Amino acid sequence: MKNKKNIEFDKLLSRKAPAFRARAELPRAKYDFAIAYPDPQSLPLNDLLDSLSQGLLEEGADLAWYPDVQGYQPLREYVANKLRTERRMQVTAEQVVLGDGSSQHISMIIDMFIDPGDIAITEDFFYSGTLTTLKTAGADIRGVKCDNSGMLPDVLERTIADLVAQKKRPKLIYTIPTFQNPQGWTMSLERRKALVDIASFYEIPIFEDDCYVDLRYEGENVPAIHSLDPTGQVMYVASFSKIIAPGLRMGYFVGPEEIIGRLRMLRKTGGSGVNQFTALAVHRYAISGLDCHVNTINKIQRTRRDAMLAALGETFDPSASWSTPEGGLYLWLKMPKSVDLSSISQEVLSAGVGYQPGTMFSPDGTTGKNYARLCFGYNPADEIGEGIEILANLFTKAGLF
Numbered sequence: 082m083k084n085k086k087n088i089e090f091d092k093l094l095s096r097k098a099p100a101f102r103a104r105a106e107l108p109r110a111k112y113d114f115a116i117a118y119p120d121p122q123s124l125p126l127n128d129l130l131d132s133l134s135q136g137l138l139e140e141g142a143d144l145a146w147y148p149d150v151q152g153y154q155p156l157r158e159y160v161a162n163k164l165r166t167e168r169r170m171q172v173t174a175e176q177v178v179l180g181d182g183s184s185q186h187i188s189m190i191i192d193m194f195i196d197p198g199d200i201a202i203t204e205d206f207f208y209s210g211t212l213t214t215l216k217t218a219g220a221d222i223r224g225v226k227c228d229n230s231g232m233l234p235d236v237l238e239r240t241i242a243d244l245v246a247q248k249k250r251p252k253l254i255y256t257i258p259t260f261q262n263p264q265g266w267t268m269s270l271e272r273r274k275a276l277v278d279i280a281s282f283y284e285i286p287i288f289e290d291d292c293y294v295d296l297r298y299e300g301e302n303v304p305a306i307h308s309l310d311p312t313g314q315v316m317y318v319a320s321f322s323k324i325i326a327p328g329l330r331m332g333y334f335v336g337p338e339e340i341i342g343r344l345r346m347l348r349k350t351g352g353s354g355v356n357q358f359t360a361l362a363v364h365r366y367a368i369s370g371l372d373c374h375v376n377t378i379n380k381i382q383r384t385r386r387d388a389m390l391a392a393l394g395e396t397f398d399p400s401a402s403w404s405t406p407e408g409g410l411y412l413w414l415k416m417p418k419s420v421d422l423s424s425i426s427q428e429v430l431s432a433g434v435g436y437q438p439g440t441m442f443s444p445d446g447t448t449g450k451n452y453a454r455l456c457f458g459y460n461p462a463d464e465i466g467e468g469i470e471i472l473a474n475l476f477t478k479a480g481l482f
């Protein structure tokens with residue numbers, strides 16, 4: 082046998098191969114305001130077990146086949162009906178594609194639209210998962226300034242008009258209009274209409290990420306952007322992650338046939354369909370206990386949101402301010418301009434409190450030092466109070482107020 086040598090994989094990999102990432106355990110704080118975990122105690126495990134066994138007894142033998150490339154038809158029917166009744170979207174099951182959470186669709190759509198250097202329009206601070214995917218695809222990300230009702234239409238229009246004047250047509254506008262991650266606001270109906278008008282005038286597709294829409298604790302439901310677009314060009318993604326559990330990896334996409342057809346191709350080549358085992362359980366659960374479960378978790382989350390708001394009001398200096406979201410899982414904390422919450426976050430973590438600094442959500446990775454996202458989904462209300470008090474004391478000691 083010839084001398085054995087190690088293969089140098091990096092010399093063989095394609096240009097599309099992703100960068101290497103070492104396995105790393107994320108440090109978890111006792112008071113974990115960093116990541117949006119649901120409350121582990123409130124997961125409907127027994128009901129899911131019943132739903133899975135019912136699904137398997139009724140249709141388990143179908144697991145012998147490769148599943149539908151768009152995903153289990155009855156679950157797509159359920160999703161289409163939910164979107165018609167709750168989001169006013171004119172959708173049939175044929176326009177729904179299931180996938181591994183919403184992340185998979187976000188990644189597929191970004192891959193489909195973005196070549197290195199292509200422009201994506203986003204909110205000024207937005208979900209770090211999509212931010213990383215856009216950066217990995219080499220997107221030129223243009224964040225548009227937002228206030229408490231979403232992107233400022235005049236800034237959006239000026240940004241696009243300037244780009245178009247330079248012959249740089251943006252490829253898509255990505256938005257999280259409801260309980261925005263990380264800023265917490267919900268885009269008003271007027272802003273949604275303005276966004277549709279601007280996008281259709283410049284012929285730029287909107288990619289609407291409605292991941293948190295079911296977690297409403299107060300206020301009025303605002304129709305989906307998708308429902309306001311007469312041309313049917315808006316792409317829409319949402320998920321069962323935040324209303325059942327992220328570990329299920331089950332989400333859904335709605336879009337024009339031209340895009341769905343390409344997703345079918347991707348699903349065919351990249352996995353031969355959508356996980357039918359999970360879909361059987363999610364479907365049986367969705368038609369029996371999901372609405373009731375969402376009511377229950379929304380009551381829990383509302384208490385936690387209120388506990389965080391109250392604790393901030395009691396312990397934080399008036400120089401700080403924060404959003405009051407009507408739903409979702411996050412508050413957006415704003416400290417005085419000179420404060421750098423990214424440099425102190427490790428020290429705070431050692432003291433048992435986790436948060437994500439604003440820089441994690443900005444396209445340039447440096448804007449937003451004086452902001453932080455505080456998630457209220459994981460710790461019970463009394464612990465939230467303790468954690469916020471520790472945070473306030475640490476900030477005072479560090480002279481941040």
Ligand SMILES: Cc1ncc(COP(=O)(O)O)c(C=O)c1O
Pocket residue numbers: 117181182183184185208210257262290292319320321322327331332
């Ligand atoms: C705005 C937004 N979109 C998408 C996702 C991805 O969720 P999943 O892939 O679990 O559906 C998240 C997760 O936190 C999110 O905050």
